[in-house]
Amino acid sequence: MEQTPAAPQDIFAALRTEVLACLRRILPELPEEALSRVAVEPPRDAAHGDMSTNAAMVVAKAAKLPPPKIAAPLAQALAELPMVAEAAPAGPGFVNLRLTETFLLGQVPLVLGAGEDYGTSPAGQGVRVDVEYVSANPTGPMHVGHCRGAVVGDALANLLAKAGYEVTKEYYVNDAGAQVQALAYAAYWRYLQALGTPLTEEEYAASTPNGLQYRGEYLIPVGEALKAQHGEALAPGARPADPSLWLDTVREFAVARMMDEIRGDLAALGVEHDVFISEAALVKAGVADRAIAELAAKGFVYEGVLEPPKGKLPDDWEPRPQTLFASTRFGDDVDRPLRKSDGSNTYFANDIGNHADKIARGFDELVQVWGADHGGYVSRMKAAVAALSGEKPVGFEVVLTQIVKVMKGGEPVRMSKRAGTYITLRDLIDEVGRDAVRFTMLTRKSDAQMDFDLDKVVEQSRDNPVFYVQYAHARCRSVLRQAGDPAAVELTGVPLDMLRDPAELALIRRMATWPRTVEAAAAAREPHRIAFYLHDLAADFHILWNRGRDDATLRFIRAEEPEATRARLALVAATAVVIRSGLRVMGVAPVEEMR
RNA sequence: GCGCCCUUAGCUCAACUGGACAGAGCAACCGGCUUCUACCCGGUUGGUUGGGGGUUCGAAUCCCUCAGGGCGCGCCA
Numbered sequence: 138m139e140q141t142p143a144a145p146q147d148i149f150a151a152l153r154t155e156v157l158a159c160l161r162r163i164l165p166e167l168p169e170e171a172l173s174r175v176a177v178e179p180p181r182d183a184a185h186g187d188m189s190t191n192a193a194m195v196v197a198k199a200a201k202l203p204p205p206k207i208a209a210p211l212a213q214a215l216a217e218l219p220m221v222a223e224a225a226p227a228g229p230g231f232v233n234l235r236l237t238e239t240f241l242l243g244q245v246p247l248v249l250g251a252g253e254d255y256g257t258s259p260a261g262q263g264v265r266v267d268v269e270y271v272s273a274n275p276t277g278p279m280h281v282g283h284c285r286g287a288v289v290g291d292a293l294a295n296l297l298a299k300a301g302y303e304v305t306k307e308y309y310v311n312d313a314g315a316q317v318q319a320l321a322y323a324a325y326w327r328y329l330q331a332l333g334t335p336l337t338e339e340e341y342a343a344s345t346p347n348g349l350q351y352r353g354e355y356l357i358p359v360g361e362a363l364k365a366q367h368g369e370a371l372a373p374g375a376r377p378a379d380p381s382l383w384l385d386t387v388r389e390f391a392v393a394r395m396m397d398e399i400r401g402d403l404a405a406l407g408v409e410h411d412v413f414i415s416e417a418a419l420v421k422a423g424v425a426d427r428a429i430a431e432l433a434a435k436g437f438v439y440e441g442v443l444e445p446p447k448g449k450l451p452d453d454w455e456p457r458p459q460t461l462f463a464s465t466r467f468g469d470d471v472d473r474p475l476r477k478s479d480g481s482n483t484y485f486a487n488d489i490g491n492h493a494d495k496i497a498r499g500f501d502e503l504v505q506v507w508g509a510d511h512g513g514y515v516s517r518m519k520a521a522v523a524a525l526s527g528e529k530p531v532g533f534e535v536v537l538t539q540i541v542k543v544m545k546g547g548e549p550v551r552m553s554k555r556a557g558t559y560i561t562l563r564d565l566i567d568e569v570g571r572d573a574v575r576f577t578m579l580t581r582k583s584d585a586q587m588d589f590d591l592d593k594v595v596e597q598s599r600d601n602p603v604f605y606v607q608y609a610h611a612r613c614r615s616v617l618r619q620a621g622d623p624a625a626v627e628l629t630g631v632p633l634d635m636l637r638d639p640a641e642l643a644l645i646r647r648m649a650t651w652p653r654t655v656e657a658a659a660a661a662r663e664p665h666r667i668a669f670y671l672h673d674l675a676a677d678f679h680i681l682w683n684r685g686r687d688d689a690t691l692r693f694i695r696a697e698e699p700e701a702t703r704a705r706l707a708l709v710a711a712t713a714v715v716i717r718s719g720l721r722v723m724g725v726a727p728v729e730e731m732r
Numbered sequence: 733g734c735g736c737c738c739u740u741a742g743c744u745c746a747a748c749u750g751g752a753c754a755g756a757g758c759a760a761c762c763g764g765c766u767u768c769u770a771c772c773c774g775g776u777u778g779g780u781u782g783g784g785g786g787u788u789c790g791a792a793u794c795c796c797u798c799a800g801g802g803c804g805c806g807c808c809a
Contacts, residue, residue, distance in 0.1 A: 176751085179748085180751090180752075181747080181748095181751090181752075185752070189751090194751080194789070194790085198789095203789090204789075228751085228752045229789060229790070231751080233752095276809095313809095314808080315808065316808070316809055317809095443806055445806085446805055447734055459807080461806095471806090473806085474806055474807070476807080478806095478807045479807075483806090483807070484808070485809095487809095488809090508803090509736090509737070509803050510803060511803090511804085511809090512736045512737065512804060513803080513804040513805060514809095515736075516736085537737070537803090539738080540802075540803080581744095582746090585737085585738065586737095586801095586802070597771055598758095599757070600757050600758050601757095605757090608770080608771095611770080612768095615768085619768070656748095660748095660749085661748085661749065663748095666746095669745095670748095672746095673746095673756085676756080683773055685768065686767060687764090687773080689768090694768055730769080730770085731770060731771080
């Protein structure tokens with residue numbers, strides 16, 4: 138006996154295959170590349186049917202036929218398919234399809250069978266992609282500014298993994314350069330304090346290279362720990378010793394402590410990176426210098442003098458010969474310096490090493506999640522990756538996350554690093570909870586600015602998407618608990634044709650678009666679409682629930698209709714599965730009930 | 733001055749990367765509400781997609797231009 142082939146998860150992809158087959162039959166002469174733009178999508182206006190294809194329009198030119206002349210026979214051919222109830226040409230050349238109810242209802246056992254893997258797609262074809270995100274300087278605890286990038290990067294990595302990419306989550310630790318040097322001096326100050334130094338803060342600051350840049354109290358325990366470990370060895374008499382005695386030790390110690398702190402912050406947010414790459418380690422291993430030598434060998438490095446920037450000049454501007462990377466050869470506006478005047482590498486030079494290292498590790502795609510203040514850095518890095526790529530170009534993409542303005546009671550919360558009033562990531566999580574933080578950070582596309590309203594995100598109302606989606610899941614679970622939590626297998630053989638209400642079918646249609654939502658969001662590198670999808674799905678479910686309020690015959694559990702009840706429980710269970718599947722991508726825990 | 737991002741209903745935002753009549757939630761207006769535990773429900777109104785030009789069967793989406801907002805602009809990372 139022949140087994141029926143497993144129903145496709147993505148019914149739109151399946152339909153597209155059929156559409157292409159029909160087209161090839163109707164127009165055998167059609168070149169293959171003309172088919173690439175053929176799309177099969179749910180139409181925006183549901184009145185047009187379940188599916189719509191632009192096929193006739195996009196191949197019209199290649200076929201040298203007006204779209205309607207193609208749409209008509211295409212519709213006829215598609216109408217023959219078993220899952221199609223009706224196919225009709227429409228508008229300027231669309232073909233609209235209505236699917237049979239049997240086919241639509243078949244999605245429910247499909248979802249239940251796949252569980253939370255529903256929507257997992259092979260579209261990424263195992264392409265190896267590295268997603269680098271957060272990469273906050275190890276100079277202090279994470280604050281809200283880092284938070285959006287952390288959430289967007291993590292969700293994007295999850296999304297790509299679900300869409301069939303082989304993903305590595307990466308954190309690039311900027312533990313070389315002036316910032317961590319300044320950190321070391323600040324930690325040293327706290328160490329002196331722990332030893333009971335006679336110096337005032339001002340006296341000490343005056344003696345450090347760049348003043349005392351980090352004054353936060355979070356370094357006090359670091360000073361204590363240094364004392365516990367080294368006693369007075371690094372500062373005899375609690376007075377500053379020559380930096381050669383302590384600088385490396387203190388810097389490494391402080392960086393390690395800050396990274397512990399940051400890892401703790403990330404864990405509180407539910408973010409876990411696969412790899413942490415240390416800038417200092419890469420430099421020490423000569424990776425950056427080798428990468429620059431490689432660029433030099435290709436003829437992209439030269440000594441030159443940059444034009445001064447237009448407009449207001451920096452105070453100390455003077456023309457100076459520098460080691461430059463010819464990034465303009467790859468579309469950048471100006472060539473970029475690789476060495477500082479003291480001969481050490483610029484941040485850019487080391488980051489070239491970082492990217493060379495990734496390329497050497499064999500990634501096909503490099504994705505960077507950066508804050509908007511790094512926007513001006515994109516084209517030079519893109520140029521560097523292009524220049525470093527060999528035969529096979531390595532993809533390089535940057536997702537920029539715009540600023541988050543924290544609001545409280547409709548007013549922006551003022552933040553000042555100097556006054557110590559900036560909000561840490563921990564503050565944020567403590568105040569509204571990890572899941573609300575994560576969900577909310579994904580309720581805007583990342584290249585738009587966002588207001589994060591501390592009051593709104595914990596509000597239990599319809600206009601809070603966090604609540605709205607969680608509430609839908611809690612309602613699903615509530616219904617299932619009442620029914621004694623039937624297992625998925627008990628729900629797969631039920632008479633689904635009892636589901637006839639338009640709201641029930643609308644919910645199934647929505648669930649059927651989950652796989653293609655995953656693929657489209659992954660392809661666009663836009664994890665926020667998952668949040669919006671879940672909101673739509675939740676809305677479809679709430680509508681159905683509310684119909685049960687007015688019309689008792691539409692309630693999920695009906696003692697007098699055991700068959701309909703089982704069918705509806707299957708629908709509810711499937712809804713919960715899809716919500717969980719989506720929340721998992723977002724890194725948000727589904728709730729069983731609302732408190 | 734230059735570069736990048738943004739501008740969509742009164743407000744906050746979507747729009748599946750070029751598809752049909754641009755959609756949600758608030759707000760406003762009209763009506764309903766002893767609820768399968770659940771902090772409401774249904775409906776109506778609301779748009780020259782910042783302005784102008786272009787590309788094509790078709791534009792919020794691509795190109796040019798102007799205006800407004802944000803971010804950045806050699807030895808910070």
